Amino acid sequence: MKPLALPKSLLIRQPWEYRKVYQEGKRLRSPRLTIIYLATGGTDSRLGISIHGIKTAVRRNRIKRIIREFFRLNRHFISPAADVVFAVRPGFEPDSLLEVQQLVERMLLGSKAGSGRKPPTAIVAPAPVPAAEALGVPEK
RNA sequence: UGGUGCGGGUGCAUGAUCGCUUCGGCGCAAGCCGGGGAGGAAAGUCCGGACUCCACAGGGCAGGAUGGUUCGUAACGCGAACUGAGGGAAACCUCAAGGAAAGUGCCACAGAAAAUAUACCGCCUCGGGUUUCUCGAGGUAAGGGUGAAAUGGUGAGGUAAGAGCUCACCGCUUUCCUGGUGACAGGAAAGGCAUGGUAAACCCCAUCCGGAGCAAGACCAAAUAGGGGAACAAUCUCGCGUUUCGGCGCGAAACGGGCGGCCCGUCCGUAGUUCCCGGGUAGGUUGCAGGAGGUGCCGGGUGACCGGCAUCCCAGAUAAAUGAUCAUGCCCCUCUUCUGGGGGACAGAAUCCGGCUUACAGCCCGCUCCAGUUA
RNA sequence: GGGUCGUUAACUCAGUCGGUAGAGUAUCUGCCUUUUAAGCAGAGAGUCGCGCGUUCAAGUCGCGCACGACCCA
DSSP, X not given: OOTTOXXXXXXXXXXXXXXXXXXXXXXXXXXXXXXXXXXXXXXXXXXXXEEOSOOSHHHHHHHHHHHHXXXXXHGGGOSSOEEEEEEEXXXXXXXXXXXXXXXXXXXXHHHHXXXXXXXXXXXXXXXXXXXXXXXXXXXX
């Protein structure tokens, strides 16, 4: 499989799979976005998206696509592999990849500094540099 | 030049890289190559159809919808042209626009009276009295006042005062003639006026409508539970008796259910193995992308639209693809002169079409009318 | 995909066949009481979700929107 691909098999699609993550997973919270993750022991991490309270289909789709793109570029920095669900509440309407990335970085740092508890998904480094290279963008 | 009105179009573009999805080809496979990939409203689900299943002799009732006429259409509550009414200086715009002399209901407050006709203040005549006033009988509907609305309007004659009582003009009704497929228009004669409003009140008239919907429907079909049939096997627990030691007989108890408000009581039932049949859930396949299809030309029609020829194939997902980043250009806004900063509407297909309604930044095109100026 | 219903005072709800929008709770003022609560008397307040229409007159009738709730498969 190509390194940056994200086929359907890496999406969480069944209701019972979501239920398992919600019941057994751990959470990173922020006011408008919650990330729930559960280490699976598989080879690849999988993505689930849950959006509540966004009225129009266009904005719902936009949020979904941005989060999927973010996950596609950063999938390999999640170790060990896990099922990750992004739960979006009303008010969180990012307009670019950068917004999501900054928010997720803050949430990860906050959880490390806060309780001293180490998250099992030790995300090594945020992704912009390798992602940019992969996109063929000259570094500034 | 400025503004008004009407109609139509467009809905950022190009390239590179990384992705998603579908179709075709190659490949044992991993995958690779090539083509396609949101809208004018995809939306609201307000109408009409196609399609599918169910129901159905015919007809009626009930219920619902529509409502000027004639066309168009598969059909419509849609569209076109025309007619009538209303608005505007005009271009043009708006109208659920059949029936109130078939019936029923309602018309608050005010007012004498709200549809039956009547008479508060008045006006006039006659009679009486306590005679600057008042009572009774009668005539009248012109004036006042009330109201959203008051029983044809204006003028003249007429009269005690008045009144379509009479006349002229206007309006209305009826009949006839002419033009038009028709709604209707124009004209003539007669009637002396009958017919207040409300049908988006009930209703009457005319026309139309069987019901449900792609989560329709068709096919394939796990696991678990259960249904029908056949074969084998055969009454499991406890106690007693018996035995040819395979069992058999009797009794008891338990569990589930029915009757019953509940207890008591009473009635019914109870296990295994294998095979076959049928229904059917999850899930999958199909329906599901060639169509009342698009584009161009020609012809018919005032027009909606119709016909002919040529040409094209143009989204098919299933928790649901159509995206991200960067660069260049285009168009706006703002601050400022620097290769500055910000922005590019409304909005996302879900069986498919025809409409309606609602949302929508800008930009472009055509026609029309009005005003000003110049020639 | 299809269907039903609702929206009226700060809150919970009435409002018939079109004719001056009401009730309870809450709030405020006064009385009573040592004070509070209770009680008594009084007051304030509404673009009837929004727009257009029918009508002399619309919360009510018709149409179009918006928001909310529920039902079926």
